[in-house]
Amino acid sequence: MLRSCAARLRPLLVAHGRPGGARLTSTFSFEEVTQKDHALPKPSWSKDLRLLFDQFMKKCEDGSWERLPSCSRHSVQRFQNFTKAFFSGSIPVKEEQISQAKFFPRSFEDGLGFEYAMFWSKDEKRIVCLFQGGLYLQGIPGFLHGGALVTLIDTTLGTHAMLAGGAVMTANLSINFKRPMPLCSVGVINTQLDKIEGRKLFVSCNIQSVDEKTVYTEGTGKKLLLSSCLASSLSLSPSFFFSFVLVYNPHMPINF
Numbered sequence: 001m002l003r004s005c006a007a008r009l010r011p012l013l014v015a016h017g018r019p020g021g022a023r024l025t026s027t028f029s030f031e032e033v034t035q036k037d038h039a040l041p042k043p044s045w046s047k048d049l050r051l052l053f054d055q056f057m058k059k060c061e062d063g064s065w066e067r068l069p070s071c072s073r074h075s076v077q078r079f080q081n082f083t084k085a086f087f088s089g090s091i092p093v094k095e096e097q098i099s100q101a102k103f104f105p106r107s108f109e110d111g112l113g114f115e116y117a118m119f120w121s122k123d124e125k126r127i128v129c130l131f132q133g134g135l136y137l138q139g140i141p142g143f144l145h146g147g148a149l150v151t152l153i154d155t156t157l158g159t160h161a162m163l164a165g166g167a168v169m170t171a172n173l174s175i176n177f178k179r180p181m182p183l184c185s186v187g188v189i190n191t192q193l194d195k196i197e198g199r200k201l202f203v204s205c206n207i208q209s210v211d212e213k214t215v216y217t218e219g220t221g222k223k224l225l226l227s228s229c230l231a232s233s234l235s236l237s238p239s240f241f242f243s244f245v246l247v248y249n250p251h252m253p254i255n256f
């Protein structure tokens, strides 16, 4: 699947006239153009997280669910396209800073921060995010920091809103912390799209324990579309969308 996405990206890279584009077209291969996918099992994953992951991978076999790949950096090209399209290219961040920047939830060493994998059901229009909050995310002793939970909620709701509508920003987020969540335990975020009003997407979710007996946190968010591409992108394929995130930037090493 990713190989075919990479093939689809080839003309895109050339079309954008990126530096090195010509070289890439002659040497382009899947191995060269993808970044590390972090949404895959690692030794730091607990047994619970691994078991849940395997259950969802099984659900992916008939195509009803799809695992969403996840990388830690945007390519400079993608950043430039984004800022040009939505901010008239006027974001005051230097290119070298962008190539150093990391996606916040993926910026910790393995097992110490956020470990998570998201699965998308196109038919049910929901995301399930399986996660484990590591030792560096402590708030009150022994429990996850509320801000860490909010980060993951915003990321999951943002991903849902993007799949449903295109590029979005969070305008508003409301959180109820119901029970403290133990450090290093596994949680499950379930999202839903509640309604769409013009450019506004209303999404909500909760975080439950693996046995579904405890609801740790509930979140509702209002996401604002940055473009009017809602109607045309409702049928956007997540694999294509996220494969675009995985575009290789020739100025960066392949593995981080």
Ligand SMILES: CCCCCCCCCCCCCC(=O)SCCNC(=O)CCNC(=O)[C@H](O)C(C)(C)COP(=O)(O)OP(=O)(O)OC[C@H]1O[C@@H](n2cnc3c(N)ncnc32)[C@H](O)[C@@H]1OP(=O)(O)O
Binding pocket: 070, 071, 072, 073, 074, 103, 154, 155, 156, 158, 159, 168, 169, 170, 171, 172, 198, 200, 222, 224, 245
């Ligand atoms: C490396 C791999 C990465 C992979 C990434 C994938 C996953 C990524 C997930 C990442 C996740 C991370 C995500 C992040 O971290 S996003 C970062 C955090 N968010 C921001 O920084 C947003 C800052 N705010 C703005 O830029 C603007 O205010 C926006 C764009 C939001 C709206 O400004 P704009 O000028 O466009 O719109 P408008 O003012 O004409 O208002 C339009 C309508 O909206 C209503 N409204 C506006 N504001 C609010 C509000 N606060 N509450 C409730 N309602 C609000 C307003 O009443 C009006 O309604 P109506 O009168 O029409 O009914």
